[in-house]
Amino acid sequence: MPALTQDSQVALPYLTEKAHVKTYDNGYTFVFVPKAGDVFNVSTWVRTGSIHEDEVINGISHFLEHLLFKGTERFKPGEFDKKMESMGAIINAATWKDFTFYYVTGPKGTGDNFDTALDMHADMMLCSTIPDAEVGPQYDPFDPDYSGEKRERSVVIEEIGMREDQPWTKVYNSVNNMMYPDGHPYQRDVIGTRKIIGEVPRKSIVDYYRKWYSPQNMTTIVVGDFDVAELEAKVLKHFDFSKLPKTDAKPMYKFALGQDADTLRYEEIPGDYQTSFLIIGYHGPSPSHLKDTIALDIVNNILGESRNARLIQALIEKPEKPVYNYIGSGQSTYKLGNAFYIQGNFNTPDIKDAIEKVFAEVDKLLVTQPITEDEFQRAVKKMKVNFAETSETASGIAETIGECLTVVGDLGQYVDYLPTLEALTLADVLDVANRYLSRDKAYTSVLVANQK
Amino acid sequence: MLPTQEKLTILQQTLNNGSLLLFKHLPTAPRLSMVFCLPGGNVSDSIPGITDIVDRLLMKGTTTKNQEQIAIAIDSLTLDIDIDTKRDFSVISATLLEEDLEESLAIIADLFYNALPEKTLEQELEREKEKFGGEILMELDSPKNRASDLLSRTMFHQLPYGVVSSVVFESLPDIVSPEQVRQHYQGLYQTGKMVIAVTGNMQESRLVKALESYFPKRKEPALTINPAVVKRLEDLRLTESEYVTYAKDDSSQAHIFKGWLGPDVHDEDYYALTLMNTILGSGGLSSRLFIELRDKQGLAYNVRSSLDCVKHKGAFSIYIGTEPSNKDKCLKGFIDECDKLINIPVADKELSDAKRNLLGKRSIFLETGPQICGYIATNYVMGKTIKDIEELPARIEAVTSADIQRVAEKYLGAKQNHVISIAGPSAIL
Numbered sequence: 001m002p003a004l005t006q007d008s009q010v011a012l013p014y015l016t017e018k019a020h021v022k023t024y025d026n027g028y029t030f031v032f033v034p035k036a037g038d039v040f041n042v043s044t045w046v047r048t049g050s051i052h053e054d055e056v057i058n059g060i061s062h063f064l065e066h067l068l069f070k071g072t073e074r075f076k077p078g079e080f081d082k083k084m085e086s087m088g089a090i091i092n093a094a095t096w097k098d099f100t101f102y103y104v105t106g107p108k109g110t111g112d113n114f115d116t117a118l119d120m121h122a123d124m125m126l127c128s129t130i131p132d133a134e135v136g137p138q139y140d141p142f143d144p145d146y147s148g149e150k151r152e153r154s155v156v157i158e159e160i161g162m163r164e165d166q167p168w169t170k171v172y173n174s175v176n177n178m179m180y181p182d183g184h185p186y187q188r189d190v191i192g193t194r195k196i197i198g199e200v201p202r203k204s205i206v207d208y209y210r211k212w213y214s215p216q217n218m219t220t221i222v223v224g225d226f227d228v229a230e231l232e233a234k235v236l237k238h239f240d241f242s243k244l245p246k247t248d249a250k251p252m253y254k255f256a257l258g259q260d261a262d263t264l265r266y267e268e269i270p271g272d273y274q275t276s277f278l279i280i281g282y283h284g285p286s287p288s289h290l291k292d293t294i295a296l297d298i299v300n301n302i303l304g305e306s307r308n309a310r311l312i313q314a315l316i317e318k319p320e321k322p323v324y325n326y327i328g329s330g331q332s333t334y335k336l337g338n339a340f341y342i343q344g345n346f347n348t349p350d351i352k353d354a355i356e357k358v359f360a361e362v363d364k365l366l367v368t369q370p371i372t373e374d375e376f377q378r379a380v381k382k383m384k385v386n387f388a389e390t391s392e393t394a395s396g397i398a399e400t401i402g403e404c405l406t407v408v409g410d411l412g413q414y415v416d417y418l419p420t421l422e423a424l425t426l427a428d429v430l431d432v433a434n435r436y437l438s439r440d441k442a443y444t445s446v447l448v449a450n451q452k
Numbered sequence: 453m454l455p456t457q458e459k460l461t462i463l464q465q466t467l468n469n470g471s472l473l474l475f476k477h478l479p480t481a482p483r484l485s486m487v488f489c490l491p492g493g494n495v496s497d498s499i500p501g502i503t504d505i506v507d508r509l510l511m512k513g514t515t516t517k518n519q520e521q522i523a524i525a526i527d528s529l530t531l532d533i534d535i536d537t538k539r540d541f542s543v544i545s546a547t548l549l550e551e552d553l554e555e556s557l558a559i560i561a562d563l564f565y566n567a568l569p570e571k572t573l574e575q576e577l578e579r580e581k582e583k584f585g586g587e588i589l590m591e592l593d594s595p596k597n598r599a600s601d602l603l604s605r606t607m608f609h610q611l612p613y614g615v616v617s618s619v620v621f622e623s624l625p626d627i628v629s630p631e632q633v634r635q636h637y638q639g640l641y642q643t644g645k646m647v648i649a650v651t652g653n654m655q656e657s658r659l660v661k662a663l664e665s666y667f668p669k670r671k672e673p674a675l676t677i678n679p680a681v682v683k684r685l686e687d688l689r690l691t692e693s694e695y696v697t698y699a700k701d702d703s704s705q706a707h708i709f710k711g712w713l714g715p716d717v718h719d720e721d722y723y724a725l726t727l728m729n730t731i732l733g734s735g736g737l738s739s740r741l742f743i744e745l746r747d748k749q750g751l752a753y754n755v756r757s758s759l760d761c762v763k764h765k766g767a768f769s770i771y772i773g774t775e776p777s778n779k780d781k782c783l784k785g786f787i788d789e790c791d792k793l794i795n796i797p798v799a800d801k802e803l804s805d806a807k808r809n810l811l812g813k814r815s816i817f818l819e820t821g822p823q824i825c826g827y828i829a830t831n832y833v834m835g836k837t838i839k840d841i842e843e844l845p846a847r848i849e850a851v852t853s854a855d856i857q858r859v860a861e862k863y864l865g866a867k868q869n870h871v872i873s874i875a876g877p878s879a880i881l
Binding site: 014016036037038039069077078081082085086087088089090091105106107108109136144149150151152153154155156157158159160161162164165166167271272273274275277306307308313316317320321322324325326345346347378381382384385388389391392393394 | 480481482483519520523524526527528529530532547549579582583586587589590592593594595596700701702703704705707735736737738743746747748749750751752753754773774775777804805806808809810811812813814815816819820821
């Protein structure tokens, strides 16, 4: 049994009981959030995603995520899915830039649903065999005559095809490509390319699995109605890393926070579409800089998120003829620096004018019509209520904690969110808006409607 | 053992305005959730999409506030409001903190009784049509959405359940009369047949008092749904199988839907069909389509089936997004899997697993106040009762493998006409 190195109890907003956060001498972290109700959630977050990939293995984190559902020594491929779903549980996983996570949300039921889920989930995380037959043979995905077997490799290539048919994904990838310098892991699409997925050998995937799925890179979170001592014993029994080969791989970040690419700032992508899709990206603060991150959330609420948001009012609601079909904004939390995006969809063939109108609204917010005290107070109130929503479901709580611990590195963003929000002033918010959203810091990409 | 009976402990009370209140006390819920369901929806459309336009105009101005003032009033409270148009009803969903109950109801009541004044319609009707049209074009820029849209409009022809985005887009120029739009609003937004579901931690007496005070009976006549339209929906049959396509040459995948008409939500076959759907393709990673077409053949990332039974009719469909050259293989896979359901009894273990899958997920999908409100209110407005909701687990448990075979033959059998809708490169269509 690993020894505890840290054991703390943390009060989380809108929850009646404190969360238990435990770290052990092998580096593994376990979090338990007591929550009454008929639903439990168990998830494990791994501190790897496309952040640890290069151009040779781009997409391997996500491919591995698929392959972890393909069996262990104890459970054959598909058995986990069948067993979990036959008790009414929802199972899935997700891979993003900084993390990969796997979860089971299930009904407590009257039997041993949770024990079974924990056992099989832990076995999958630690002991997946990644069978050759499930990975499928390597092949050239551009060869129209290929008639060999198609297995999970092809499933991921189909997922790439699905994303290629999503206009927002196309324009998002284009913006990322400009925002980060060549070689930066955030520049690449998390899913990888057809060529890499078609050709990456199984051995590379297994090596990657063994390198990163180690105790110091993993956090397991359980939300539900359990006794903490019993639960901890069960979790440590199933997450027994002692028989696994040791690896000291720790996240290493080659690039500085929000490092700029100082080349292209604007790109137009031709497309066979009836409307044009626009994304403007800006580098944001480090996610560990809670004050700036929340201040930028407030700017986001006022600029593009709330019902009365400035971009919505100015570009959709107030003009005699709406300029945009849709417009909104959002802040994404990334380990190497957050990103702030404005995204919009429009019909007009005058692309430059449509884009200029967005910049003009951002300029107003920064210079000519700064955020008012009323706007600021309304945004703060709305954000408090929005925050309550994440505490209503077992999966919502687990995801907030998982992202905090994996991306930011501690629970500060969750625990201190409300007090930090309440302590912010209008001046703080204006300062952040001016530091991050000036016109010269924007990267703009448009998927242009077919003008025929 | 799964519970076959469950008590929902929901208070039912008819308010003095004729509305039915369904209240579930949730002592630990951080927010109040409210859902106002108004019978009507697209089935009440005099012009396809007019209900959508009415619902969209609701927050564009009342006799007391313009659009911006409404938005500011909502943003000033802990209130969040969504308004949506469904095929059989419109729905206002709200979440709020208990402290804002009365002020929030005042805003919702203002939208309910005082929206769409002459001035607003003059200023906003054409703009809203323009906005709605733009949003539809954006939505239909996804080839998957285009194929889905084409499937429904073909299956339901000119009937209200076929009022999908492309149909609304074509009808928008016909919605020109402000008076017609206002009358539609006044006829729809009535308390008489409204169902209000509320969850949260508050005193029932305060809730009833507030609702009765803010929502009096309306003096304008209620809109009646054309019984001939309902009859045509109920009697609808596909007279032939159809193959419809949308060419998009830069599409990476072929987006393939195959659909059949099904029964309404009250039909006895509903329960067996629901289980059949779980087994075939809605049950998650262990469904037959997922295992056969995705896991074993690597044909797709996304493959699934859907059952959509509403008040007067239903539909069943299968979807796959695949590399275009796989089209024929996928269509054959659909036939093979349907044939298996028809010809081979579902094994006892697979059937019992599907029942537990379906019933177990209910507690996850009904974890929060908004989810519970939406579920009970929509069931009620479609004519179900608390008893029906409570008995659902027992009805699912009672389904046999012979029932699955029977409904598979009845709805998906070789004699049943179907629609295949594909969006993708023209070379494979």
